[in-house]
Amino acid sequence: MQKTFNIGLCGLGTVGTGVVKILQKHQNEIVHQIGYPIEVKKILVNNMDKKREGNIPLSLLTDKVEELVEHPDIDVIVEVMGGIEETYEVLEKAIQNKKHIVTANKDMMAIYGSSLLQFASENECDVRYEASVAGGIPIIRSLTDGLASDRIHKIMGIVNGTTNYILTKMIEQNRSFEDVLLEAQQLGYAEADPSSDIDGLDAARKVSLLSTLAFSMSVQLQDVDVRGIRDMSYDDLFYAEQLGYTMKLLGIASRDEGKIEMSVQPTLVPHHHPLASIKDEYNAVYVYGEAVGETMFYGPGAGQLPTATAVVSDLMDVVKNIRLGVTGKTSVQPQFETKLKHSSEIYSKFFFRLEADDETGTFLAITSVFAEEKVSLDKILQMPKQGRATAEIVLITHEASKEQIDNVLHKLESLQVINGIHSYYRVEGEGEA
């Protein structure tokens, strides 16, 4: 009799429904590739009474997790329900019962990933989490397989679909932040709590997962310097455009001489840079490897079917390993000690938007602060504010260290002629592409 591989699906929301749809529609291709069909045996949900989209046999639904993790016929648990501590415990129980794991959960992986991988390896189980970073883009597989022979020096990318959707629609359609966020939620891109998207935490989790793989270090989420887009105004986007840049929420991770820096922050990239043209919920990850040089991975970073494609491909990978009898063999020990760069070792250009007194001497007072910290200026715009005795000053520095910029900010804050520092952002990508 032909063997069927059975899964227990934890979650039937945006991604879970996509997983069921792909298993139903692409079953022929799946059987052709791995030799056996994959069936959904049980589905865990929160609310048994909720109306479900698509062709879902309701008899599969349960709200009792034991019916999945202890089910003797289930081979793989597919976790697409979200959550951190409780979800980690569910997956631990599943592994104790020799179930393999496929998850899209970056929140849990960024904190418990290394423990989960270690525990799975001890139990000869596989854990796959491709969908947890950049939705439908196979970026984890690219780092662990395609670029495995190289030394990665830099990763820079748009890894959150919701914020990229917001930034695109704000500037192209002149719409408000709140209005576009609501639309991104309705389209299924945002997290259950969208503050993790807009405050940069979702992207930081992804950056920490990518850095762990790219640099073979045990990276802590709290080592990622995070700023989101909550406080960004239309004026920031407008002035960035005027100066030849597009504003993006970028995740950046780089390694020099064994030390790394990781950050997520709103960043200006020049119009000609490939990342500037990534719109809506699309993601793109630029990877610089010592041997390969520059590479770029592009695709939908959120949404039902793109994310579910990554989940089902992981599932197929696990089934192939089960058939070959090679599960739980992924290397889980980092090769290098984690060493973080000091702020004096992190370099980039910076954008500042200030409001200052519109009088003689203002310009000199401001530029003197930059000069004192040995930060030279690349571009400056000064525009009087109509009907007010103040001017808007927008400037872009040449490369300077984060330490120098922190010192400049500190001095500007106490300068009499300054009425407010509206914003300051990193500028990246002028040397690349």
Ligand SMILES: NC(=O)C1=CN([C@@H]2O[C@H](COP(=O)(O)OP(=O)(O)OC[C@H]3O[C@@H](n4cnc5c(N)ncnc54)[C@H](OP(=O)(O)O)[C@@H]3O)[C@@H](O)[C@H]2O)C=CC1
């Ligand atoms: N949406 C996207 O584009 C992407 C999402 N992800 C990740 O995939 C995961 C799922 O996201 P998404 O599908 O959008 O989330 P949804 O909120 O749409 O769906 C979550 C599902 O899980 C169920 N669920 C949640 N908590 C529990 C619980 N404690 N017990 C039982 N069932 C539970 C819900 O049940 P019920 O239906 O009854 O409420 C629902 O079916 C998250 O980790 C997310 O970060 C990753 C990449 C992209």
Ligand SMILES: N[C@@H](CC=O)C(=O)O
């Ligand atoms: N909320 C996330 C979903 C995918 O990870 C995003 O917007 O990128």
